[in-house]
Amino acid sequence: MSITFEKLEGNMAELTITVPAEDFKKACVEAYNKSKNKFQFDGFRKGHVPMAFIEKTYGPAVFFEDAANDLINKTYYEEIKDIELDIVSNPEISLSQIEKGKDFIYKAKVATKPPVELGDLSKLEIEKVDAEVTDEDVEKEIERKLKENSTKNEVTDRAAKDGDETTINFEGFVDGVAFEGGKGEKYPLVLGSGSFIPGFEDQIVGHSIGDSFDVNVTFPENYQAENLAGKEAVFKCELLGIKETVIPELDDEYVSDTTDFETVDEFKEDVKKQVTERKEKAAEHEKQEKAIDKLVEMSTVELPEPMIVYQQEKMVDNFGQQLMYQGMNLEQYLNMTGQTRDDMRDQVRPEAEKQIKRSLVIEAVANAQNFEVTDEDVAEEMENMAKQYQMDVEKIKEIMGEEQIEGLKADLKMQKAIKYIAEQAKEV
DSSP, X not given: OEEEEEEETTTEEEEXXXXXXXXXXXXXXXXXXXXXXXXXXXXXXXXXXXXXXXXXXXXXXXXXXXXXXXXXXXXXXXXXXXXXXXXXXXXXXXXXXXXXXXXXXXXXXXXXXXXXXXXXXXXXXEOOOOOXXXXXXHXXXXXXXXXXXXEEEEOOSSOOOTTOEEEEEEEEEETTEEEEEEEEEEEEEETTSXXXXXXXXXXXXXOOTTOEEEEEEEOOTTXXXXXXXXXXXXXXXXXXXXXXXXXXXXXHHHHHHHSSOSSHHHHHHHHHHHHHHHHHHHHHHHHHHHHHHHHHHHSEEOOOHHHHHHHHHHHHHHHHHHHHHTTOOHHHHHHHHTOOHHHHHHHHHHHHHHHHHHHHHHHHHHHHTTOOOOHHHHHHHHHHHHHHHTOOHHHHHHXXXXXXXXXXXXXXXXXXXXXXXXXXXXXX
């Protein structure tokens, strides 16, 4: 087994992989054994037709395709392990020699990681990121915390108003005919949430428990159900219940009962500290993002087309995996949205190019600065992971294999580079 390569223009390369004739012969025999049950001739039991007889009947190349595919799958990734090329795409395979009694030779055209001409970091300037915490920020956070501790009280002595959580029965009709999916019983609906068709919730406001009434609406022109888009509809509704949200009053008694503090002032000071920490982290992240994007803009890198295609495919596949967690597969999503896989690839292309360039630029900075990841860096990150997943550090080490640890080191190296880039950026 041997492999050679030739570098081509545009950060491409062509590999030539040679498989000995003996291995090709074995692959043909394996292909025969896998498919011999498909052949049936008079005078032979099914699955017992000799290989030589089949080759004589259909020609010596009858098992070549299966043998070639098997050999390529077995040899390609093994052969490129030690080659001095950084391959960043799937291979485009072509056969050079496939004959009985001779070596099997195939070529693989691949994209290689392109060089990056980094912009001048001393000239890296970004728009100033605001990390100031205002009194309004603190008040909003306090309001959010109070809402988290709010209660729902049944209301019987007044009509429904915005903000109430109502319980309703409803059935929708278009041109006097009930439509599929337009009926609900004991349905919880928060008025003012905007979760129903525009105008629906507004017409519940003012009604009392026990009221039966009509809600007249028009479906939006871009409504997901095409048979209802733009249509006028009448919903027969009945208001079954009303709950109002009661937000607790912020005083010393509330603070001492629900927090680790005794007074409102202490509570507010802690909230301000939390908001400040959160805003500083967000500002640092924003600064990093702006600095990286600006450095990418200042740098030069030529992306080979197969590298972009490879990233597009990864992004589409990742989206498909996310859909599976929601009980849907990619094919179903494409059918629902009237798209094809090619349409999705086209949609993600700009983001694919952006992600590749960002990654290459960050890596170029990491290499230029000779950043190294120490055992202490890895140990610290594993401690963080153990806290995050509430697991023992030793269990984290046990779960992570050598390949994952190497991936962790690569991520930590990139993080160092990201931090360095942000530190070099001047805010103007």
